[in-house]
Amino acid sequence: MKGLRLTIARQTVSSILDTLGDDDFFNIIAYNQEIHYVEPCLNGTLVRADRTNKDHFREHLDKLFAKGIGLLGEALSEAFTILNDFNQTGRGSVCSQAIMLVTDGATEMYDDVFEKFNWPERKVRIFPYLIGRESAFADNLKWMACANKGYFSQISTLADVQENVMRYLHVMSRPKVIDHEHDTVWTEAYVDSALKVKSGPSLTTTVAMPVFSTKNETNQGILLGVVGTDIPLQELMKLIPKHMLGIHGYVFAITNNGYILIHPDLRPLYQGSQKRRKPHYSSVDLSEVEWEDKDDILRNAMVNRRTGTFSMETKKTVDRGVRRQIRSSLKRSWEVLFQRKCIR
Numbered sequence: 001m002k003g004l005r006l007t008i009a010r011q012t013v014s015s016i017l018d019t020l021g022d023d024d025f026f027n028i029i030a031y032n033q034e035i036h037y038v039e040p041c042l043n044g045t046l047v048r049a050d051r052t053n054k055d056h057f058r059e060h061l062d063k064l065f066a067k068g069i070g071l072l073g074e075a076l077s078e079a080f081t082i083l084n085d086f087n088q089t090g091r092g093s094v095c096s097q098a099i100m101l102v103t104d105g106a107t108e109m110y111d112d113v114f115e116k117f118n119w120p121e122r123k124v125r126i127f128p129y130l131i132g133r134e135s136a137f138a139d140n141l142k143w144m145a146c147a148n149k150g151y152f153s154q155i156s157t158l159a160d161v162q163e164n165v166m167r168y169l170h171v172m173s174r175p176k177v178i179d180h181e182h183d184t185v186w187t188e189a190y191v192d193s194a195l196k197v198k199s200g201p202s203l204t205t206t207v208a209m210p211v212f213s214t215k216n217e218t219n220q221g222i223l224l225g226v227v228g229t230d231i232p233l234q235e236l237m238k239l240i241p242k243h244m245l246g247i248h249g250y251v252f253a254i255t256n257n258g259y260i261l262i263h264p265d266l267r268p269l270y271q272g273s274q275k276r277r278k279p280h281y282s283s284v285d286l287s288e289v290e291w292e293d294k295d296d297i298l299r300n301a302m303v304n305r306r307t308g309t310f311s312m313e314t315k316k317t318v319d320r321g322v323r324r325q326i327r328s329s330l331k332r333s334w335e336v337l338f339q340r341k342c343i344r
Contacts, residue, residue, distance in 0.1 A: 001066045001103075001104045001131065002066045005104055005131050005132050006064070006065070006066055007158070008131050008132075008155055008157070008158055008161065009102050009104075009131050010061050010062070010064070011158055011161045012102050012129055012131070012155060012161050012164075012165060013028060013061060013100075013102055014058055014061065015161050015162055015165040016100050016165055017049070017054045017057065017058065018054075019165065019166070019168075019169060020049035020054070021049060021185075022048060022049065022050050022188070022255070022257045022259070022283075023049075023256070023257070024048075024049040025046035025047060025048055025049060025086065025091075025092045026046060026047065026049050027039075027042060027045065027046050027047065027082065028057055028060075028061075029075055029078060029079060030064055031070055031071060031072070031074065031075035032066075032067055032068035032069060032070055032071070033068045033069065033071055034071075035074060035075055035078050038057055038060045038061065038064070039056070039057060039060055044081075044082060044085075045082065045086065046082065046083075046086050046091075046092060048257070050257075050283050051280065051282075051283060052280055052283060070103065072101075072103065072106055072108075072110060073108070073110050073112075073113055076099070076101075076110055076113045076114075076117075077113055077116075077117065079099045080099075080113070080117035080118065080124060081117075083097050083099075083124055084117070096125070096172055097123060097124045097125070098124065098125040098126070098127060098150070098168070098172065099124060099125070099126050099127070100127045100129065100168070101126060101127065101128040101129065101141070101144070102129045102131065103128065103129070103130065103131065103141075104130070104131045104132050104134075104137075105130070105132075105134070105136065105137035105141075106128075106137050106140045106141055106144070107137065107140070108140065109140050109143050109144060109147075110144070111147070114126075114144075114147060114148060118148055122147075122148055122149050124148065125148055125149045125150040125171070125172070126144050126145055126147075126148035126149075126150040127145065127150045127151055127152075127153070127168045127171075128141035128142075128144055128145055128150070128152050128153070129153050129154075129155055129164065129165075130152070130153070130154040130155070131155055132156065133156045135154070138152070138154065149171075150168075150171065151167055151168055151171045153165075153167055153168075169223065170222070170223050173210065173212075173223040176210070176212075177212040177213070177222065177223060180212070182209050182210060182212075183209065183210070184207060184208075184209045185207070185208050185209065186205055186206070186207050186255065186261075187205055187206040187207075187208075187255075188205070188255055188259045188261065188282040188283060189203045189204070189205055189233060189260065189261050189262070189266070189268075189282055190203065190204060190205075190282045191203060191204070191268055191269070191277055191281075192204040192230065192232075202232050202233070202234060203232070203233045203262075203266075203268065204230050204231065204232050204233065205230070205231055205233060205236075205261060206228050206229070206230050206231070207228060207229060207231060208226050208227065208228030208229075209226070209227060209228070210223060210225075210226055211223075211224045211225050211226065211227050212224060233261070233262055236253070236262065237251075237262065250263075250264050252264070252286075252290075254286050254299070254302055254303070256303060257303070258285050258286050258287070258299055258302075258303050259282070259283050259284060259285060259286075260284045260285070260286055260289065263286075263289055265289040266281075266284060266289070267281075268281035268282070269281075285299075286298075286299045286302075287299055292312055292313065292314045292315070293312065297310065298310055298312075
C-alpha cells in the first residue's frame with residue numbers, strides 16, 4: 001500500500017475518527033509482519049475519542065509507511081482481545097463494538113479467528129474498507145462483513161472517502177431504530193462567535209437527537225438525520241435558584257464525561273482578549289478546577305448520576321485574591337447539580 005493508496009487509507013482513518021465523539025473509545029493498529037500501535041504508549045488499551053486524543057493520533061498517521069506484507073490474522077486477534085478485555089473491565093461505553101479494517105486486500109477469510117473470538121454471538125461488527133480499484137480480494141472482505149454483521153465498502157479515490165465512511169453509521173444505528181431509542185446528546189460548552197453579549201462571546205451548548213424513519217415497509221431501520229438546537233448557557237443559569245446558594249455559593253454543571261459545562265472558574269478566553277480562545281477549553285475536566293476533591297468522589301458521583309449531599313473543606317479567595325478563607329464542612333446540594341447534569 002504505497003502512494004495514492006496510502007494517502008486514501010490515511011484519509012479514511014481520519015474520517016472515521018471524525019465520526020467518533022466523547023462517548024466513544026478507540027485505538028489504531030498498523031500491521032505488516034508485526035503489529036504496530038500508532039501510539040506506542042497506548043498498547044493494548046482504548047482511549048476516549050475526545051478532540052485532544054484524535055488530533056494526537058492524526059499526527060502519528062502521517063508517520064506511517066508501507067513495508068513488507070500484511071498478516072491480517074494477528075492484527076484481528078489483537079483487536080478482538082483489546083475489545084474483549086476493555087469491555088469486561090467496564091472501562092468503556094459497554095455498548096456497540098466494531099473493527100474498521102482499512103486494507104488493500106485480504107488473501108484469506110480468517111474464519112478461524114472469527115470462530116475463536118466472535119462467533120456465534122457476533123458482538124463485534126466488522127467494517128472492511130478496500131482501498132484501490134482492484135477487486136481481486138473484494139469477495140473475501142465482503143464475506144467478513146456479512147459474517148460479522150458489518151458492511152463492505154470500496155474506496156478508489158479521495159473523493160469517495162467521506163461518503164463510504166458514513167455508511168457504517170446506518171448499520172450501527174439500525175438496532176436503535178428498531179427499538180425506538182431516541183438518545184438525547186448534549187455537547188460540551190463552546191464559544192459561539194455568532195452569539196455575543198455585552199461581556200463578550202457567550203458559551204453555548206447544543207442538544208441533538210436522531211430522526212428515524214417511522215414507515216413500516218422495512219424492518220431494517222433507517223436513520224434519516226439529526227435534529228438539534230443551540231442553547232446559550234445563560235439560559236440554563238436562569239433556572240438556578242440563586243437565593244439558595246449563600247454568599248460564597250456557586251453552581252456548576254458537567255457533562256456525562258466529567259467535562260465542565262458551567263463553572264465560575266471556566267475561563268475559555270485568554271485574559272485581556274475577547275477573541276483568543278484557550279486550546280481545548282471545551283474539554284476541561286472537573287478535577288482540574290475542584291482540586292480539593294482529590295479522590296474524585298464528587299466528580300465520579302455526578303458522572304454516575306447519583307444524588308445526595310457531600311461535605312469537604314475548600315478554600316475561597318476574597319478581596320480579589322489578597323487573602324483566602326477556609327470553609328469547613330461545605331455542603332453542596334446535589335439535587336440542583338444533577339438536574340443540570342442529567343440534561344446531558
